[in-house]
Amino acid sequence: MTKHTDPHGTPAVLLDDVVKTFPSAGGRVTAVDHLSLVVQPGEVVAFLGPNGAGKTTTIDLVLGLSEPDAGALSVYGMAPRAAIARGAVSAVMQTGGLLKDYTVAETVALVASLHPSARPVDEVLERAGIADVRGRLVGKCSGGQQQRLRFAMALLSDPDLLILDEPTTGMDVEGRRDFWAAIRADAVRGRTTLFATHYLEEADAYADRIVLVRHGRIVADGTPAEIKALASGRLVRATLPAADGTALARIPGVESVEIRGDVVAVRADDSDAVARYLLTSTAARDVEITSRNLEDAFVALTSDTEHARPGRTPEGVLA
Numbered sequence: 001m002t003k004h005t006d007p008h009g010t011p012a013v014l015l016d017d018v019v020k021t022f023p024s025a026g027g028r029v030t031a032v033d034h035l036s037l038v039v040q041p042g043e044v045v046a047f048l049g050p051n052g053a054g055k056t057t058t059i060d061l062v063l064g065l066s067e068p069d070a071g072a073l074s075v076y077g078m079a080p081r082a083a084i085a086r087g088a089v090s091a092v093m094q095t096g097g098l099l100k101d102y103t104v105a106e107t108v109a110l111v112a113s114l115h116p117s118a119r120p121v122d123e124v125l126e127r128a129g130i131a132d133v134r135g136r137l138v139g140k141c142s143g144g145q146q147q148r149l150r151f152a153m154a155l156l157s158d159p160d161l162l163i164l165d166e167p168t169t170g171m172d173v174e175g176r177r178d179f180w181a182a183i184r185a186d187a188v189r190g191r192t193t194l195f196a197t198h199y200l201e202e203a204d205a206y207a208d209r210i211v212l213v214r215h216g217r218i219v220a221d222g223t224p225a226e227i228k229a230l231a232s233g234r235l236v237r238a239t240l241p242a243a244d245g246t247a248l249a250r251i252p253g254v255e256s257v258e259i260r261g262d263v264v265a266v267r268a269d270d271s272d273a274v275a276r277y278l279l280t281s282t283a284a285r286d287v288e289i290t291s292r293n294l295e296d297a298f299v300a301l302t303s304d305t306e307h308a309r310p311g312r313t314p315e316g317v318l319a
């Protein structure tokens with residue numbers, strides 16, 4: 001590993017103002033919209049976003065499978081295809097690439113024979129957790145086992161950069177845990193990992209950094225703790241006919257006030273102060289306090305309604 005990283009601080013992945021559009025019925029759809037991103041060697045970065053956010057399109061660009069309309073991309077300072085040709089990059093994609101009539105070990109051996117300096121087949125089968133099913137026909141493997149087989153194939157070149165598109169689709173809980181243990185162990189040795197996921201918990205648990213994308217743009221970029229901080233604070237809900245929104249907004253620490261009919265919803269750092277005000281100075285009833293979580297942050301940051309985005313953001317996290 002680290003054979004292609006140099007001491008001069010060349011980023012593992014660099015995207016500078018990248019744009020990618022596709023033809024669509026009504027003209028063109030912008031899948032990647034002026035996206036800039038720098039991933040340093042050894043980082044494990046989650047590319048997190050809802051369906052259609054542009055994750056796969058970005059990954060395809062980094063892998064040199066398509067060309068951007070505008071902007072620049074490099075992988076270890078090289079054009080993506082050059083980096084791949086040097087064995088610096090491997091990918092585990094969601095589908096395809098497997099021949100059903102070969103066994104697991106035969107598949108890996110076949111791919112290994114195409115690499116000039118492949119890792120030993122037994123080693124990668126072990127690392128990917130499929131040594132016990134080495135003799136099984138690929139067509140008889142479960143979805144999770146097939147995914148691990150793709151992972152084994154990706155490990156053959158001992159890549160500096162591993163790109164994973166929804167890597168744990170089809171894996172059970174144990175499979176997921178083993179998979180991530182292998183990824184983390186390699187990250188310690190300097191391997192860079194960029195993975196696309198819908199799973200918030202997975203991004204939170206295993207990434208050093210979460211890049212949140214929406215409509216082809218980065219909407220937040222930070223450590224899981226920083227991204228979670230976007231969702232800090234609480235939501236106070238109550239039934240209060242004719243609520244005075246201005247008075248509520250004046251309570252210290254209040255981020256936003258939403259009034260819908262008789263229901264008022266207040267986002268605030270100090271939920272006690274809001275609840276106290278509602279209960280002592282107004283006729284509010286059914287007062288309810290809930291905390292926001294990562295899921296809320298994700299939904300708020302990637303939702304189409306601007307007002308749903310958090311009002312308060314740690315510096316440098318929200319793009």
Ligand SMILES: Nc1ncnc2c1ncn2[C@@H]1O[C@H](COP(=O)(O)OP(=O)(O)OP(=O)(O)O)[C@@H](O)[C@H]1O
Pocket residue numbers: 022023024029030031049050051052053054055056057058198
């Ligand atoms: N080959 C294509 N032709 C036309 N439109 C495309 C093509 N590939 C992607 N798109 C469009 O670009 C946008 C981004 O798609 P992309 O697959 O990159 O999103 P994603 O974040 O990977 O989504 P998912 O989580 O569903 O895999 C979507 O609107 C999609 O319909």
